[in-house]
Amino acid sequence: MSQITDQAILSEMQRHLIEVVNGGLSWESDLWTVDEVHGYLNQRQNRFLRETMLLQSWANVPYAPSQLRHDLPTDFVALARVVWKSSTGVFYGLPRTDGFAADYGDSDWPTASESRPRFYMEAETPTRTIQVAPVTTDTGSIEILYVALSAVLGNEYAEFFTVPDLFVPAVKWGTLADMLAKVGRGQDNPRAGYCESRYREGVMAALLLQEGQ
Amino acid sequence: MAYASVTLSNLRQRLQDKWEGVPFWSEEEALTAINESLHVWNMLTAMWKVRATVLTTPNDPWVPLPSTMTYGLRVEFGGHPLGLSSIQALDLAIPRWQGQTTASGGSVPTSPRVFAKAGINLLAIWPADAVGLNSLVVDSVTETPVLQTNDDTVDVGEEDLNTLLGYALHVASFKEAGPRWQSTQGYYRAFMTAAADRNHRLRTSAYFRVAMGLDQAPMQPFRVRESLDGKHQTQAS
Numbered sequence: 329m330s331q332i333t334d335q336a337i338l339s340e341m342q343r344h345l346i347e348v349v350n351g352g353l354s355w356e357s358d359l360w361t362v363d364e365v366h367g368y369l370n371q372r373q374n375r376f377l378r379e380t381m382l383l384q385s386w387a388n389v390p391y392a393p394s395q396l397r398h399d400l401p402t403d404f405v406a407l408a409r410v411v412w413k414s415s416t417g418v419f420y421g422l423p424r425t426d427g428f429a430a431d432y433g434d435s436d437w438p439t440a441s442e443s444r445p446r447f448y449m450e451a452e453t454p455t456r457t458i459q460v461a462p463v464t465t466d467t468g469s470i471e472i473l474y475v476a477l478s479a480v481l482g483n484e485y486a487e488f489f490t491v492p493d494l495f496v497p498a499v500k501w502g503t504l505a506d507m508l509a510k511v512g513r514g515q516d517n518p519r520a521g522y523c524e525s526r527y528r529e530g531v532m533a534a535l536l537l538q539e540g541q
Numbered sequence: 542m543a544y545a546s547v548t549l550s551n552l553r554q555r556l557q558d559k560w561e562g563v564p565f566w567s568e569e570e571a572l573t574a575i576n577e578s579l580h581v582w583n584m585l586t587a588m589w590k591v592r593a594t595v596l597t598t599p600n601d602p603w604v605p606l607p608s609t610m611t612y613g614l615r616v617e618f619g620g621h622p623l624g625l626s627s628i629q630a631l632d633l634a635i636p637r638w639q640g641q642t643t644a645s646g647g648s649v650p651t652s653p654r655v656f657a658k659a660g661i662n663l664l665a666i667w668p669a670d671a672v673g674l675n676s677l678v679v680d681s682v683t684e685t686p687v688l689q690t691n692d693d694t695v696d697v698g699e700e701d702l703n704t705l706l707g708y709a710l711h712v713a714s715f716k717e718a719g720p721r722w723q724s725t726q727g728y729y730r731a732f733m734t735a736a737a738d739r740n741h742r743l744r745t746s747a748y749f750r751v752a753m754g755l756d757q758a759p760m761q762p763f764r765v766r767e768s769l770d771g772k773h774q775t776q777a778s
Contacts (some may be wrong), residue, residue, distance in 0.1 A: 331684060340573050344716050350568075384660035386603055397553075408659065409628060411639060419639035421632040473659050492661070493684050494584035497577050519718060525752070526645045532748045535585050537612060538661065539742070 330493040333486035334369065339501050341365075344504060345490050345514075352482070359514035360507055366482025372502035372527065373478045376491055378406045380534035381475055384502065385509040389470040394463050396438065398470060400456045410448045410458070420444060422460060424450040430461065437461045444468065498530020547702065548591055550576070550691035556706050566713045574709035574770040576687055578732075579695065582705060583685040584744060585736035588697070590614070597653075597666070599673030600642050610681040617678040623656040623666065631667060647723040653677075694751035701735065714726035730754045756757035 339353025346357045352365060377383060387401050400407075403430045404446035432435050438461070445460040448470075454460045460470060476497045489496050505523035510518045551570070552575050560566065573716065583589055585634075587603045591604030595604055597618075606613055616623045631638045641649045645668060651664040666677070714722045733753045737743040743753075750756040 331687070337575075339576075343567075343570050343573070346716050382660050383662045384661070413640075417640055419637055421636060452723075473663075475660075493680075493687075494580055494611060497580050497584075516718065519715070519722075528748065529752060532582065533744055534661075536742055536746060538586075538658070 330489040330491060330496055332489055333495050334481035334489065334495045336485045337496060338369070338482075340498060341504055341507075345507070346441065352485075357514070358511070359512065360419070362482075363379075365503070368503045368506040368519075369481050370478070371501070372506070373481065373489065373491060374405060374496065374497045376499055376502070376527075376531065376534075377478055378477050379464070379531050380538070381406065381408055382492075382495070382534050383475065384408050384473045385476040386475060387471055387472050389458065391460075391467070391469050393465050393467055394441070394452040396461055396463055397453055397457050397459045400458055400472070401474070401476070403458070403477040404456050405477055407450060407458070407472060407474050410460070411471045412460070412468055413471055414444055414468040422446070425449055441465065443463045495530050495534060498527050500534070501530075502527030537539050543574075546692060546694045546696055548687040549693045549695075552688070552695075552702075552706065553691070556600055556709055557700065559706060559710050565717060570713050571709070572688065574713040578708040579697075579706045580685045580738065581708065581732075582701075583682070585733075586739040587614070587682045587685050588739075589685060592678060592680050594676045595679055597670035597673050597675045597677060600669050600671055602639055602665045602668060602669040603659075603665060604677060606662050606664065606679065607682065609684055610679065611683060613656075613658065613664055613679045613681045613720075615680040616656045616664065616666075617669075617695060618653045618675065621652070623653055626655045626667075627660055628655045628657045628665060631655070631665070635667065638667045639665075639669075641668040641686075642671040643668050663706070668691075703733040704732050 335351035339349050341351065342349045342355075342415045345357075348354065352362065355365065356364060365400060379465075381439035389398050389400060391398060410421055410424070412420045414420070422445060426449055429523070430447070430449065434440070440462040442462045442464055444461060444466060446466050447461060449461070450457075479487050481487050481489070489499065501523045505520050505527055508514065508523060549572070551579075553571055558576065560778065571611065572763050573776060593607065593610060593612065597604065628647070635641070643649070643653070644652050653668060655667045656663045659665060665681075670713075683719050688695060711728040711732070712726040714725045731742075731745055733749065737753055743749040744755075747756065
Protein backbone atom coordinates (compact mmCIF):
# COMPACT_ATOMS: atom_id res chain seq x y z
CA MET A 329 0.00 0.00 0.00
CA SER A 330 1.17 3.48 -0.81
CA GLN A 331 1.91 6.19 1.73
CA ILE A 332 0.27 8.76 -0.54
CA THR A 333 -3.27 9.85 0.32
CA ASP A 334 -6.15 10.53 -2.02
CA GLN A 335 -6.46 14.08 -0.66
CA ALA A 336 -2.84 14.86 -1.57
CA ILE A 337 -3.42 13.70 -5.14
CA LEU A 338 -6.78 15.48 -5.41
CA SER A 339 -5.01 18.69 -4.38
CA GLU A 340 -2.38 18.07 -7.06
CA MET A 341 -5.11 17.63 -9.64
CA GLN A 342 -6.76 20.84 -8.51
CA ARG A 343 -3.49 22.70 -9.05
CA HIS A 344 -3.14 21.17 -12.51
CA LEU A 345 -6.63 22.38 -13.38
CA ILE A 346 -6.30 25.80 -11.68
CA GLU A 347 -9.03 25.08 -9.16
CA VAL A 348 -9.23 26.14 -5.52
CA VAL A 349 -6.97 23.68 -3.68
CA ASN A 350 -8.77 21.91 -0.82
CA GLY A 351 -8.03 18.20 -1.07
CA GLY A 352 -10.82 17.63 -3.55
CA LEU A 353 -13.60 18.84 -1.24
CA SER A 354 -15.06 20.98 -4.01
CA TRP A 355 -14.50 21.90 -7.66
CA GLU A 356 -15.24 25.59 -7.81
CA SER A 357 -15.39 25.77 -11.60
CA ASP A 358 -18.45 23.50 -11.49
CA LEU A 359 -17.00 21.56 -14.40
CA TRP A 360 -16.95 18.42 -12.26
CA THR A 361 -18.70 17.28 -9.10
CA VAL A 362 -16.90 15.88 -6.06
CA ASP A 363 -18.54 12.46 -6.40
CA GLU A 364 -17.76 12.34 -10.10
CA VAL A 365 -14.04 12.90 -9.51
CA HIS A 366 -13.99 10.35 -6.70
CA GLY A 367 -15.63 7.90 -9.10
CA TYR A 368 -12.97 8.52 -11.75
CA LEU A 369 -10.22 8.07 -9.17
CA ASN A 370 -11.59 4.77 -7.85
CA GLN A 371 -12.29 3.42 -11.32
CA ARG A 372 -8.77 4.22 -12.49
CA GLN A 373 -7.14 2.60 -9.48
CA ASN A 374 -9.20 -0.59 -9.88
CA ARG A 375 -8.65 -0.58 -13.63
CA PHE A 376 -4.90 -0.22 -13.10
CA LEU A 377 -4.85 -3.17 -10.73
CA ARG A 378 -6.90 -5.33 -13.11
CA GLU A 379 -4.85 -4.45 -16.20
CA THR A 380 -1.51 -5.06 -14.50
CA MET A 381 -2.41 -7.88 -12.03
CA LEU A 382 0.12 -6.06 -9.88
CA LEU A 383 -1.17 -6.91 -6.43
CA GLN A 384 -2.49 -10.41 -5.87
CA SER A 385 -4.32 -11.89 -2.93
CA TRP A 386 -4.70 -15.50 -1.92
CA ALA A 387 -8.07 -16.99 -0.94
CA ASN A 388 -9.64 -20.34 -0.23
CA VAL A 389 -12.95 -20.78 -2.05
CA PRO A 390 -15.31 -23.18 -0.26
CA TYR A 391 -16.04 -26.20 -2.47
CA ALA A 392 -19.41 -27.90 -2.27
CA PRO A 393 -18.90 -31.53 -3.43
CA SER A 394 -20.64 -32.41 -6.70
CA GLN A 395 -21.39 -28.74 -7.45
CA LEU A 396 -20.00 -27.14 -10.61
CA ARG A 397 -20.24 -23.48 -9.65
CA HIS A 398 -18.79 -21.74 -6.63
CA ASP A 399 -18.85 -18.15 -5.37
CA LEU A 400 -15.71 -16.07 -5.51
CA PRO A 401 -14.75 -13.54 -2.77
CA THR A 402 -16.82 -10.36 -2.63
CA ASP A 403 -13.75 -8.20 -3.32
CA PHE A 404 -12.88 -10.22 -6.43
CA VAL A 405 -11.73 -8.34 -9.56
CA ALA A 406 -9.75 -10.82 -11.69
CA LEU A 407 -8.35 -14.33 -11.44
CA ALA A 408 -4.64 -15.00 -11.72
CA ARG A 409 -4.40 -18.71 -10.80
CA VAL A 410 -6.63 -21.55 -9.64
CA VAL A 411 -5.46 -24.63 -7.74
CA TRP A 412 -7.35 -27.68 -6.54
CA LYS A 413 -6.30 -28.90 -3.10
CA SER A 414 -7.47 -32.46 -2.54
CA SER A 415 -8.70 -33.77 0.81
CA THR A 416 -5.32 -35.45 1.22
CA GLY A 417 -3.51 -32.13 0.80
CA VAL A 418 -2.18 -32.59 -2.73
CA PHE A 419 -2.25 -29.50 -4.96
CA TYR A 420 -3.16 -29.56 -8.65
CA GLY A 421 -3.02 -26.48 -10.83
CA LEU A 422 -6.18 -26.07 -12.94
CA PRO A 423 -5.84 -24.66 -16.45
CA ARG A 424 -8.40 -22.14 -17.71
CA THR A 425 -10.79 -23.13 -20.46
CA ASP A 426 -14.27 -22.13 -21.62
CA GLY A 427 -17.58 -23.86 -22.30
CA PHE A 428 -17.01 -24.01 -26.06
CA ALA A 429 -13.70 -25.86 -25.75
CA ALA A 430 -15.05 -28.12 -23.00
CA ASP A 431 -18.20 -28.99 -24.99
CA TYR A 432 -16.15 -30.05 -27.98
CA GLY A 433 -13.34 -31.66 -26.00
CA ASP A 434 -15.47 -33.68 -23.60
CA SER A 435 -19.21 -33.30 -24.01
CA ASP A 436 -19.90 -35.29 -20.83
CA TRP A 437 -18.16 -32.80 -18.60
CA PRO A 438 -21.35 -31.33 -17.02
CA THR A 439 -22.42 -34.72 -15.67
CA ALA A 440 -19.17 -36.68 -15.43
CA SER A 441 -17.55 -37.19 -12.05
CA GLU A 442 -13.86 -37.77 -11.47
CA SER A 443 -11.49 -37.99 -8.56
CA ARG A 444 -10.57 -34.31 -8.99
CA PRO A 445 -11.43 -31.32 -11.22
CA ARG A 446 -9.32 -30.90 -14.37
CA PHE A 447 -10.01 -27.30 -15.41
CA TYR A 448 -11.88 -24.15 -14.51
CA MET A 449 -14.10 -21.74 -16.43
CA GLU A 450 -15.32 -18.21 -15.83
CA ALA A 451 -16.47 -17.09 -19.28
CA GLU A 452 -20.08 -18.33 -19.10
CA THR A 453 -20.58 -18.17 -15.37
CA PRO A 454 -22.46 -15.42 -13.53
CA THR A 455 -20.43 -12.54 -12.17
CA ARG A 456 -18.13 -13.47 -9.29
CA THR A 457 -18.61 -17.19 -9.84
CA ILE A 458 -16.14 -19.87 -10.89
CA GLN A 459 -16.94 -23.23 -12.43
CA VAL A 460 -14.64 -26.21 -11.96
CA ALA A 461 -15.17 -29.46 -13.83
CA PRO A 462 -15.60 -32.37 -13.85
CA VAL A 463 -17.32 -32.45 -10.48
CA THR A 464 -15.92 -34.58 -7.72
CA THR A 465 -17.18 -35.97 -4.43
CA ASP A 466 -13.81 -35.25 -2.85
CA THR A 467 -14.05 -32.73 -0.02
CA GLY A 468 -11.10 -30.72 -1.26
CA SER A 469 -10.97 -26.98 -1.75
CA ILE A 470 -10.26 -24.42 -4.43
CA GLU A 471 -7.43 -21.98 -3.80
CA ILE A 472 -7.08 -18.89 -5.93
CA LEU A 473 -4.69 -16.04 -6.53
CA TYR A 474 -6.72 -13.03 -7.54
CA VAL A 475 -6.75 -9.28 -7.87
CA ALA A 476 -8.83 -7.73 -5.11
CA LEU A 477 -10.73 -4.44 -5.08
CA SER A 478 -8.69 -1.49 -3.92
CA ALA A 479 -9.39 0.72 -0.92
CA VAL A 480 -12.24 3.15 -1.60
CA LEU A 481 -10.83 6.62 -2.16
CA GLY A 482 -12.67 9.87 -1.56
CA ASN A 483 -14.03 9.20 1.91
CA GLU A 484 -14.38 11.83 4.58
CA TYR A 485 -10.89 11.02 5.84
CA ALA A 486 -7.68 10.72 3.89
CA GLU A 487 -7.25 7.24 2.44
CA PHE A 488 -4.01 5.69 1.21
CA PHE A 489 -3.80 4.44 -2.36
CA THR A 490 -3.70 0.66 -2.74
CA VAL A 491 -1.28 0.80 -5.67
CA PRO A 492 2.38 1.24 -4.66
CA ASP A 493 3.57 4.85 -4.58
CA LEU A 494 5.51 4.52 -7.86
CA PHE A 495 2.26 3.99 -9.72
CA VAL A 496 0.17 6.67 -8.04
CA PRO A 497 1.13 9.29 -10.68
CA ALA A 498 -0.25 6.95 -13.38
CA VAL A 499 -3.60 6.74 -11.55
CA LYS A 500 -3.60 10.52 -11.19
CA TRP A 501 -3.00 11.07 -14.91
CA GLY A 502 -5.69 8.52 -15.76
CA THR A 503 -8.19 10.38 -13.59
CA LEU A 504 -7.25 13.67 -15.25
CA ALA A 505 -7.78 11.98 -18.63
CA ASP A 506 -11.35 11.09 -17.64
CA MET A 507 -12.00 14.61 -16.40
CA LEU A 508 -10.59 16.39 -19.43
CA ALA A 509 -12.28 14.04 -21.91
CA LYS A 510 -15.73 14.69 -20.45
CA VAL A 511 -18.04 16.28 -22.95
CA GLY A 512 -18.69 19.79 -21.72
CA ARG A 513 -17.07 23.16 -21.16
CA GLY A 514 -14.01 21.61 -19.58
CA GLN A 515 -13.25 19.27 -22.46
CA ASP A 516 -9.63 19.45 -23.58
CA ASN A 517 -8.90 16.55 -25.90
CA PRO A 518 -5.18 17.21 -26.51
CA ARG A 519 -4.42 17.23 -22.80
CA ALA A 520 -6.82 14.34 -22.17
CA GLY A 521 -4.88 12.33 -24.76
CA TYR A 522 -1.60 13.21 -23.09
CA CYS A 523 -2.99 12.18 -19.68
CA GLU A 524 -4.24 8.88 -21.10
CA SER A 525 -0.78 8.15 -22.50
CA ARG A 526 0.76 8.85 -19.09
CA TYR A 527 -1.68 6.37 -17.52
CA ARG A 528 -0.73 3.84 -20.20
CA GLU A 529 2.94 4.50 -19.39
CA GLY A 530 2.32 3.30 -15.82
CA VAL A 531 0.49 0.20 -17.04
CA MET A 532 3.29 -0.63 -19.48
CA ALA A 533 5.97 -0.14 -16.82
CA ALA A 534 4.08 -2.44 -14.44
CA LEU A 535 3.72 -5.11 -17.13
CA LEU A 536 7.35 -4.78 -18.14
CA LEU A 537 8.64 -5.37 -14.65
CA GLN A 538 6.49 -8.50 -14.34
CA GLU A 539 7.63 -9.89 -17.67
CA GLY A 540 8.63 -13.54 -17.40
CA GLN A 541 6.72 -14.09 -14.16
CA MET B 542 28.36 7.54 -10.87
CA ALA B 543 28.63 10.64 -8.72
CA TYR B 544 25.88 10.27 -6.17
CA ALA B 545 24.95 13.33 -4.26
CA SER B 546 22.74 13.78 -1.27
CA VAL B 547 20.68 16.68 -2.48
CA THR B 548 18.38 18.72 -0.27
CA LEU B 549 14.89 19.77 -1.23
CA SER B 550 15.99 23.37 -0.83
CA ASN B 551 18.68 22.83 -3.45
CA LEU B 552 16.28 21.11 -5.83
CA ARG B 553 13.76 23.94 -5.44
CA GLN B 554 16.42 26.52 -6.19
CA ARG B 555 17.55 24.66 -9.31
CA LEU B 556 13.98 24.32 -10.48
CA GLN B 557 13.44 28.01 -9.83
CA ASP B 558 16.45 28.71 -12.06
CA LYS B 559 14.61 26.99 -14.92
CA TRP B 560 11.50 29.12 -14.46
CA GLU B 561 10.93 32.57 -15.83
CA GLY B 562 11.19 35.67 -13.64
CA VAL B 563 7.52 35.65 -12.64
CA PRO B 564 6.72 31.98 -12.10
CA PHE B 565 3.24 30.68 -12.73
CA TRP B 566 3.73 28.06 -10.01
CA SER B 567 3.59 28.05 -6.23
CA GLU B 568 6.15 26.55 -3.85
CA GLU B 569 3.74 23.67 -3.19
CA GLU B 570 3.49 22.91 -6.90
CA ALA B 571 7.27 22.87 -7.15
CA LEU B 572 7.36 20.38 -4.29
CA THR B 573 4.75 18.03 -5.74
CA ALA B 574 6.33 18.21 -9.20
CA ILE B 575 9.75 17.30 -7.77
CA ASN B 576 8.26 14.42 -5.78
CA GLU B 577 6.39 13.15 -8.83
CA SER B 578 9.61 13.18 -10.84
CA LEU B 579 11.20 10.96 -8.16
CA HIS B 580 8.24 8.56 -8.16
CA VAL B 581 8.17 8.14 -11.93
CA TRP B 582 11.98 7.84 -12.01
CA ASN B 583 11.80 5.01 -9.45
CA MET B 584 9.02 3.34 -11.45
CA LEU B 585 11.10 3.36 -14.62
CA THR B 586 14.58 2.71 -13.25
CA ALA B 587 14.13 0.94 -9.87
CA MET B 588 16.45 3.57 -8.44
CA TRP B 589 15.95 3.15 -4.70
CA LYS B 590 16.46 -0.30 -3.22
CA VAL B 591 16.53 -1.87 0.20
CA ARG B 592 17.57 -5.18 1.79
CA ALA B 593 15.16 -6.60 4.35
CA THR B 594 14.47 -9.81 6.18
CA VAL B 595 11.16 -11.62 5.92
CA LEU B 596 10.29 -14.65 8.04
CA THR B 597 8.94 -17.86 6.54
CA THR B 598 5.72 -19.46 7.75
CA PRO B 599 5.81 -23.21 8.51
CA ASN B 600 4.76 -25.30 5.49
CA ASP B 601 3.49 -22.22 3.62
CA PRO B 602 5.13 -21.47 0.26
CA TRP B 603 3.62 -17.96 0.09
CA VAL B 604 5.63 -15.05 1.47
CA PRO B 605 3.93 -11.63 1.41
CA LEU B 606 6.33 -8.72 1.08
CA PRO B 607 5.93 -5.81 3.52
CA SER B 608 4.40 -2.68 2.02
CA THR B 609 7.75 -0.84 2.21
CA MET B 610 9.10 -3.27 -0.40
CA THR B 611 7.69 -2.56 -3.82
CA TYR B 612 8.96 -5.62 -5.62
CA GLY B 613 11.56 -8.26 -4.89
CA LEU B 614 14.65 -8.55 -7.07
CA ARG B 615 16.72 -11.22 -5.34
CA VAL B 616 16.20 -13.64 -2.46
CA GLU B 617 18.56 -15.55 -0.15
CA PHE B 618 17.79 -18.31 2.33
CA GLY B 619 20.42 -19.37 4.84
CA GLY B 620 23.08 -17.41 2.97
CA HIS B 621 22.35 -19.11 -0.34
CA PRO B 622 20.67 -17.35 -3.26
CA LEU B 623 17.37 -18.76 -4.50
CA GLY B 624 16.92 -19.27 -8.23
CA LEU B 625 14.34 -17.08 -9.94
CA SER B 626 11.45 -18.97 -11.51
CA SER B 627 7.80 -18.24 -12.23
CA ILE B 628 4.53 -19.65 -10.91
CA GLN B 629 3.73 -20.98 -14.37
CA ALA B 630 7.13 -22.67 -14.68
CA LEU B 631 6.72 -24.26 -11.26
CA ASP B 632 3.25 -25.51 -12.19
CA LEU B 633 4.60 -27.08 -15.36
CA ALA B 634 7.88 -28.46 -14.03
CA ILE B 635 6.83 -29.51 -10.51
CA PRO B 636 3.04 -29.89 -10.59
CA ARG B 637 2.74 -30.59 -6.86
CA TRP B 638 5.27 -27.99 -5.75
CA GLN B 639 2.79 -26.11 -3.61
CA GLY B 640 2.36 -29.00 -1.21
CA GLN B 641 6.04 -29.88 -0.96
CA THR B 642 8.14 -28.80 1.99
CA THR B 643 11.72 -29.17 3.12
CA ALA B 644 10.55 -32.20 5.14
CA SER B 645 8.89 -33.99 2.20
CA GLY B 646 11.93 -36.16 1.54
CA GLY B 647 12.64 -38.06 -1.65
CA SER B 648 13.81 -35.80 -4.46
CA VAL B 649 12.55 -32.63 -2.75
CA PRO B 650 15.45 -30.49 -1.48
CA THR B 651 15.85 -29.93 2.24
CA SER B 652 16.06 -26.16 1.91
CA PRO B 653 14.24 -23.66 -0.36
CA ARG B 654 15.88 -23.47 -3.78
CA VAL B 655 13.62 -21.38 -5.97
CA PHE B 656 11.41 -18.31 -5.66
CA ALA B 657 8.69 -17.03 -7.97
CA LYS B 658 6.68 -13.83 -7.93
CA ALA B 659 2.89 -13.53 -7.92
CA GLY B 660 2.29 -9.92 -8.87
CA ILE B 661 4.76 -7.74 -7.03
CA ASN B 662 3.58 -8.16 -3.46
CA LEU B 663 3.77 -11.92 -3.05
CA LEU B 664 6.60 -14.45 -3.38
CA ALA B 665 6.38 -18.22 -3.52
CA ILE B 666 9.32 -20.37 -2.40
CA TRP B 667 9.93 -24.00 -3.28
CA PRO B 668 10.03 -26.13 -1.32
CA ALA B 669 8.19 -24.43 1.55
CA ASP B 670 10.08 -24.18 4.81
CA ALA B 671 8.75 -26.95 7.07
CA VAL B 672 10.19 -25.39 10.22
CA GLY B 673 9.19 -21.79 9.61
CA LEU B 674 10.37 -18.52 11.19
CA ASN B 675 13.59 -18.71 9.20
CA SER B 676 14.89 -15.60 7.47
CA LEU B 677 14.56 -14.82 3.81
CA VAL B 678 16.83 -11.94 2.86
CA VAL B 679 15.11 -9.99 0.11
CA ASP B 680 16.70 -7.28 -2.02
CA SER B 681 13.90 -5.16 -3.37
CA VAL B 682 12.92 -1.86 -4.83
CA THR B 683 11.62 0.31 -2.03
CA GLU B 684 9.29 3.24 -1.61
CA THR B 685 10.37 6.44 -3.28
CA PRO B 686 11.81 9.05 -0.93
CA VAL B 687 9.26 11.81 -0.38
CA LEU B 688 10.66 15.27 0.25
CA GLN B 689 8.65 17.51 2.56
CA THR B 690 10.90 20.02 4.30
CA ASN B 691 13.80 21.98 2.87
CA ASP B 692 16.36 19.93 4.81
CA ASP B 693 15.08 16.59 3.49
CA THR B 694 17.63 14.86 1.28
CA VAL B 695 17.53 12.34 -1.55
CA ASP B 696 20.39 10.27 -2.97
CA VAL B 697 20.53 10.83 -6.68
CA GLY B 698 23.29 11.08 -9.24
CA GLU B 699 24.32 14.63 -10.10
CA GLU B 700 24.08 13.74 -13.78
CA ASP B 701 20.37 12.91 -13.37
CA LEU B 702 19.35 16.07 -11.56
CA ASN B 703 18.81 18.15 -14.66
CA THR B 704 16.67 15.42 -16.20
CA LEU B 705 14.55 15.09 -13.06
CA LEU B 706 14.05 18.84 -12.81
CA GLY B 707 13.14 19.00 -16.49
CA TYR B 708 10.39 16.48 -15.84
CA ALA B 709 9.24 18.51 -12.83
CA LEU B 710 9.04 21.62 -15.00
CA HIS B 711 7.07 19.69 -17.61
CA VAL B 712 4.54 18.56 -14.98
CA ALA B 713 4.26 22.02 -13.46
CA SER B 714 3.63 23.50 -16.92
CA PHE B 715 0.68 21.19 -17.52
CA LYS B 716 -1.75 23.73 -16.10
CA GLU B 717 -0.68 26.35 -18.59
CA ALA B 718 -1.69 24.13 -21.50
CA GLY B 719 -1.14 25.54 -25.00
CA PRO B 720 2.25 26.27 -26.54
CA ARG B 721 4.04 26.85 -23.22
CA TRP B 722 3.25 23.36 -22.03
CA GLN B 723 3.86 21.85 -25.46
CA SER B 724 7.32 23.43 -25.48
CA THR B 725 8.27 21.36 -22.41
CA GLN B 726 7.60 18.04 -24.17
CA GLY B 727 11.31 17.88 -24.92
CA TYR B 728 12.02 17.69 -21.19
CA TYR B 729 9.66 14.72 -20.94
CA ARG B 730 11.32 12.90 -23.84
CA ALA B 731 14.77 13.60 -22.34
CA PHE B 732 13.53 12.15 -19.04
CA MET B 733 12.27 9.00 -20.75
CA THR B 734 15.50 8.61 -22.71
CA ALA B 735 17.59 8.98 -19.54
CA ALA B 736 15.40 6.37 -17.85
CA ALA B 737 15.96 3.98 -20.76
CA ASP B 738 19.72 4.49 -20.44
CA ARG B 739 19.42 3.03 -16.96
CA ASN B 740 16.80 0.42 -17.76
CA HIS B 741 17.40 -1.08 -21.19
CA ARG B 742 14.18 -3.10 -21.05
CA LEU B 743 12.34 0.14 -21.76
CA ARG B 744 13.95 0.22 -25.20
CA THR B 745 12.37 -3.14 -26.01
CA SER B 746 8.88 -1.69 -25.58
CA ALA B 747 7.22 -0.06 -28.56
CA TYR B 748 5.28 2.17 -26.19
CA PHE B 749 8.36 3.59 -24.52
CA ARG B 750 10.22 3.95 -27.81
CA VAL B 751 7.49 6.27 -29.03
CA ALA B 752 7.53 8.15 -25.71
CA MET B 753 11.29 8.65 -26.12
CA GLY B 754 10.79 9.96 -29.63
CA LEU B 755 12.68 7.01 -31.17
CA ASP B 756 9.79 5.52 -33.14
CA GLN B 757 7.69 8.13 -34.87
CA ALA B 758 5.87 5.88 -37.32
CA PRO B 759 2.60 5.61 -35.39
CA MET B 760 2.46 9.39 -35.17
CA GLN B 761 2.73 9.89 -38.95
CA PRO B 762 -0.25 8.09 -40.45
CA PHE B 763 -0.88 8.07 -44.16
CA ARG B 764 -3.66 10.40 -45.12
CA VAL B 765 -5.85 10.24 -48.15
CA ARG B 766 -6.74 13.59 -49.58
CA GLU B 767 -8.64 14.59 -52.63
CA SER B 768 -6.71 16.36 -55.37
CA LEU B 769 -8.09 19.16 -57.46
CA ASP B 770 -9.07 16.82 -60.29
CA GLY B 771 -11.17 14.71 -57.88
CA LYS B 772 -8.77 11.74 -57.73
CA HIS B 773 -7.48 10.47 -54.40
CA GLN B 774 -3.81 10.79 -53.56
CA THR B 775 -2.03 9.03 -50.74
CA GLN B 776 0.86 10.67 -48.97
CA ALA B 777 2.61 10.71 -45.64
CA SER B 778 1.55 13.55 -43.43
